[in-house]
Amino acid sequence: MKIITASVGDKGENNVEDVKIVQGLLNQHKLAAFAKPLKIDGQSGPFTIKRINAFQEVMMNMLQPDGLVEVNGETLKCLQVTKEIVTSSSSLFFGDKGINLLKEIEGLAITPYDDQTGKAIKVWVEGATIGYGHLIAKADWSKYQAGLNEDQAIRLLQADLYPFINTVKSKVKVDVMQHEFDAMVIFAFNIGQAGFSQSSVLKMINDPEVITSYPTLEKAWKAWNKSQGKVNRGLENRRQAEWNIYQKGVYEKW
Numbered sequence: 394m395k396i397i398t399a400s401v402g403d404k405g406e407n408n409v410e411d412v413k414i415v416q417g418l419l420n421q422h423k424l425a426a427f428a429k430p431l432k433i434d435g436q437s438g439p440f441t442i443k444r445i446n447a448f449q450e451v452m453m454n455m456l457q458p459d460g461l462v463e464v465n466g467e468t469l470k471c472l473q474v475t476k477e478i479v480t481s482s483s484s485l486f487f488g489d490k491g492i493n494l495l496k497e498i499e500g501l502a503i504t505p506y507d508d509q510t511g512k513a514i515k516v517w518v519e520g521a522t523i524g525y526g527h528l529i530a531k532a533d534w535s536k537y538q539a540g541l542n543e544d545q546a547i548r549l550l551q552a553d554l555y556p557f558i559n560t561v562k563s564k565v566k567v568d569v570m571q572h573e574f575d576a577m578v579i580f581a582f583n584i585g586q587a588g589f590s591q592s593s594v595l596k597m598i599n600d601p602e603v604i605t606s607y608p609t610l611e612k613a614w615k616a617w618n619k620s621q622g623k624v625n626r627g628l629e630n631r632r633q634a635e636w637n638i639y640q641k642g643v644y645e646k647w
Contacts, residue, residue: 397469401437402445403460409435415462418472419444422452429602440601448472450570487558490644491575495582496550497646498631499526504540525550526582557581557589564590566599576639583631584617592617611636 399406401415412435419441420430431441442460445468449458453471462468501524506513508520508528515538521529523537524546541549561577569577577598581589589595593605593613607613615632618624630647637643 395473397462397464400464401462403442405437405461407437412437412441415445415469415472416441418469419448422448422472447570485562485569485571485574487554487578488571488575491579491638492550492554494634494638494644494646495554495579496525496547498579498634499550501525501543501546503542503546505529505537523549525553527553554578554582556586560586560589564595569598570642572642572644573639575644576635579638580614580617580632580635583628588617611640614639 395414395418397408397411397414399408399411401407401411413433416431416433416435420433431444445462446458446460448471449455449460449468453468462472502522503524504513505521505523507518508522514521517529517531517534517538521534523529524541527546527549529537557578561574561581565574565577577589577594580594584592593607593616594610596603596605597607597610597613601610605613607616614636615629618628618632620628634645634647637645
């Protein structure tokens with residue numbers, strides 16, 4: 394049984410040999426979001442800490458993973474005993490926390506409005522919107538021009554979400570944690586299926602070592618902050634909220 398002499402991970406002492414031991418133990422487990430094994434380099438960097446967090450969340454069902462392996466702690470004991478886990482990303486769903494936050498972000502409109510100006514409309518325009526951010530096709534104008542109720546808006550949102558959920562499921566080639574999945578669905582719902590499918594965000598999630606024009610995943614994510622070619626404060630706030638979900642599991646509107 395491999396043992397360590399000091400703590401490893403977030404705010405740990407991170408002695409080189411101890412980190413190597415933990416990295417080796419982590420590599421014995423087939424964990425969500427880690428298609429490639431960690432480099433056994435003795436460096437407790439962001440990938441190693443994220444891997445510890447994922448292990449604690451998925452394997453140990455920790456509600457608040459701390460990303461730390463203590464000398465006599467439960468995380469080390471589980472690493473030493475448990476051999477592997479396989480989690481399929483296809484089994485993920487868009488959780489209630491994600492739906493509730495998306496409803497709060499989009500806001501409920503029971504009558505049509507122009508998405509570009511926010512003003513109520515009586516005739517169809519490009520950008521006509523109703524419910525929780527549902528864009529009204531010109532051919533569907535007669536269905537919605539008189540408005541709808543909240544129950545109808547919720548059913549419309551669920552129908553609207555379906556293709557985006559499937560897009561994230563089909564395009565993301567690594568397994569991810571629930572909060573990461575929720576964040577990507579909310580992100581894709583805003584930037585579109587094509588935008589998400591062709592984005593550097595998706596490329597970097599599928600392969601953390603891929604070369605893109607962005608130095609980090611966070612930069613790639615937050616680059617989607619423009620409307621009609623100009624930086625939009627609302628989109629900046631939205632991207633930050635999505636990133637907080639993806640990175641921290643924090644579901645909060647700005």
